[in-house]
Amino acid sequence: METFDDAALTSTGLHMMQRHSWYLSPELAMFSLFSNLIINDEKAQIVHNMATERGSHLLKSLPKTISELRGSRAFFLTTGIDDSFLDIPVDNWQFTQSFKEAAAMINHIVCINDCAKRGVALMQTFNATTKDEEQLQYVLQVVEQHRETFPKCDRDYLANM
Numbered sequence: 001m002e003t004f005d006d007a008a009l010t011s012t013g014l015h016m017m018q019r020h021s022w023y024l025s026p027e028l029a030m031f032s033l034f035s036n037l038i039i040n041d042e043k044a045q046i047v048h049n050m051a052t053e054r055g056s057h058l059l060k061s062l063p064k065t066i067s068e069l070r071g072s073r074a075f076f077l078t079t080g081i082d083d084s085f086l087d088i089p090v091d092n093w094q095f096t097q098s099f100k101e102a103a104a105m106i107n108h109i110v111c112i113n114d115c116a117k118r119g120v121a122l123m124q125t126f127n128a129t130t131k132d133e134e135q136l137q138y139v140l141q142v143v144e145q146h147r148e149t150f151p152k153c154d155r156d157y158l159a160n161m
Contacts, residue, residue: 024063026072033071034106040090042067047086081105 004010032038032046045067063069076083085099093099123139130136147153 024069026070027075027078029069029071030075031106032066032069034103038066044090046071047090050086076102079105 004013029046033043042065046069049067049069050071050073073083073086075081081102082098083102085093085096085102088096123143126139127136
């Protein structure tokens with residue numbers, strides 16, 4: 001985004017991405033420590049950048065690499081996960097009991113379809129506020145068109161992605 005040649009579009013795009021930066025919050029950044037897609041050097045850098053307190057859920061600037069994520073030890077306190085493996089080199093984590101237990105716990109966390117919940121809440125709010133049957137039918141048609149366009153977009157499909 002930063003190298004795009006349209007300054008207005010770059011600014012708008014980066015601002016939009018920053019509004020959604022809560023996905024990169026210090027607590028959620030800790031999930032990256034358990035990913036096989038992240039190299040050990042990057043994991044070590046995340047641990048090095050880690051703070052003991054909770055930081056802001058919205059970032060002031062977007063990280064350019066995963067190793068720039070700032071994690072929070074508060075994640076382990078909140079979840080009750082033993083974080084003693086963080087005190088040893090990343091290459092040895094897989095041999096520690098605390099890491100094995102933490103990884104098992106993290107890998108069994110269920111992802112919730114937050115968008116679906118928001119959609120249902122939006123529809124319920126809309127239903128309660130509109131008396132115009134034409135507008136209601138229009139919304140239902142949009143929902144139907146979305147379902148036709150994305151027929152496999154259900155909870156089971158998303159869980160297996």
